Amino acid sequence: MTEIVKVQGLQKKFGKFQALRDVSFTIKSGEVVGFIGPNGSGKSTTIRTLLGIIRRDSGIAEIFGKDVWKDSLEIHKRISYVPGDVALWENLTGGEIIDLFIKLHGSGNKEKRDYLIKRFELDPKKKAKGYSKGNRQKVGLIAALAVDSDLYIFDEPTSGLDPLMEQVFQEEVEKIKKAGKAILLSSHILSEVERLADKVVIIRQGEIVETGTLDELRHLTRSTVTLVTQGDVANIASLEGVHDFVQTDDQSTFSVDNQHLNKVLLEASKLGVTKFESVPPTLEDLFMRHYES
Numbered sequence: 490m491t492e493i494v495k496v497q498g499l500q501k502k503f504g505k506f507q508a509l510r511d512v513s514f515t516i517k518s519g520e521v522v523g524f525i526g527p528n529g530s531g532k533s534t535t536i537r538t539l540l541g542i543i544r545r546d547s548g549i550a551e552i553f554g555k556d557v558w559k560d561s562l563e564i565h566k567r568i569s570y571v572p573g574d575v576a577l578w579e580n581l582t583g584g585e586i587i588d589l590f591i592k593l594h595g596s597g598n599k600e601k602r603d604y605l606i607k608r609f610e611l612d613p614k615k616k617a618k619g620y621s622k623g624n625r626q627k628v629g630l631i632a633a634l635a636v637d638s639d640l641y642i643f644d645e646p647t648s649g650l651d652p653l654m655e656q657v658f659q660e661e662v663e664k665i666k667k668a669g670k671a672i673l674l675s676s677h678i679l680s681e682v683e684r685l686a687d688k689v690v691i692i693r694q695g696e697i698v699e700t701g702t703l704d705e706l707r708h709l710t711r712s713t714v715t716l717v718t719q720g721d722v723a724n725i726a727s728l729e730g731v732h733d734f735v736q737t738d739d740q741s742t743f744s745v746d747n748q749h750l751n752k753v754l755l756e757a758s759k760l761g762v763t764k765f766e767s768v769p770p771t772l773e774d775l776f777m778r779h780y781e782s
Contacts, residue, residue: 490517492554493640493671494539499548501534501695508534510695512548516640516671521662523686524675525776531695532675536644539673540570552640566595569638573645575629577617583628584613590632602635608657622649634661640671647678659685683772691776699775706775711744713768714753719761728752740764 494516501509509531516522526532537543538550541561550557552564577586584606591597606613609627617625626649633641641662647655655678662685666672676682682689689706691699699706711732716722722741726734730749735742745753750767757765 490519492517493520493552494673495549495551495554496535496539497549499535499538499550500546501538501543502546508695509538509545512692512695512697514690514697514700516673518639518671519666519669520687521666521672521674521685523682523689523772524673524692525677525679525682525689525772526692530692532692533644534695535692536642536673536675539642541565567638568640568642569594569633569636570642571626571629571633571644571646573648574622575625577620577625577628579618580616582614582616583611583620583624586617586628587613587632587635591635594632594636594638596637597635598637602631605631605634605661608661609654623651623654626650627654630658630661634665638670640673641665642673644675645677646674647676647681655681679772679776689772689775703772703775707747707769711746711770711774712750713744713770714742714750715764715766715768716741716743716757716762717764718757719763720759722757722760725753725756728756 492515496515497513499509499512500507512531512535514522524532524535534543538545539552539557541557541564544558553567555564557564581589587602587606591602609631611624611627611631617628620628626646630646647658650658659681662672662674666685674682674685683703686703688700688702690697716725717740722736725731725741725743728749729752730746731753732744732746
């Protein structure tokens with residue numbers, strides 16, 4: 490796969506505040522990268538730097554092998570961007586705004602535009618000043634998805650959308666991924682990132698604290714186990730790597746470090762297992778691991 494985005498050692502300071510300390514990650518063609526972190530962690534600053542809106546202090550930031558600041562005009566011809574709060578011209582209709590965005594980009598598809606308007610259930614004849622936040626987001630998403638880009642940057646794209654429209658968005662993202670496009674998805678909806686992302690980048694206080702596929706990251710935290718046995722399970726609680734052990738009648742639940750899961754299985758097998766469920770950690774578990782403090 491071709492490397493589309495390269496960020497290495499990115500730093501940015503606003504006065505005395507260090508917004509980005511050391512940000513590094515890559516995005517390849519056909520790859521969805523989930524970019525997550527709380528407010529103030531540096532997500533939007535990183536995205537604005539990639540868009541050429543903010544000039545970095547140091548480090549490398551390239552898209553299509555070009556510098557995001559010096560070559561921003563060339564880069565913008567091949568990318569689509571949707572912010573978390575789409576601002577529109579109030580006296581234009583949604584359809585007029587979508588057509589304007591497509592014209593500015595230069596590679597729109599009217600058939601795809603009409604298809605997306607129908608899928609997102611948008612009234613294109615209504616003026617933007619009468620739109621809810623969710624409908625404003627739909628205009629931005631339709632305009633971005635209706636053009637043929639090589640990189641799509643979504644910053645909280647489903648903010649204001651109902652669950653049905655969130656699902657429509659996710660299905661459309663899967664389509665552009667299959668078409669070999671690169672996608673940077675910043676979202677506070679962790680289930681959305683978990684469904685779509687090939688790789689997750691977690692940022693905290695301007696630094697990348699975890700990066701990798703979900704499978705690669707899951708070994709860093711614990712699985713939740715539900716166990717029912719014929720014998721006494723009390724010994725399980727004392728095993729290395731077992732945490733938060735709770736027993737109710739004949740059933741016990743606990744978390745276990747994944748590297749010690751085999752020991753738990755061996756011990757449980759001696760007790761006559763009638764039920765054994767192991768649930769891997771979710772993206773939310775991984776995320777909270779860095780922010781629970």
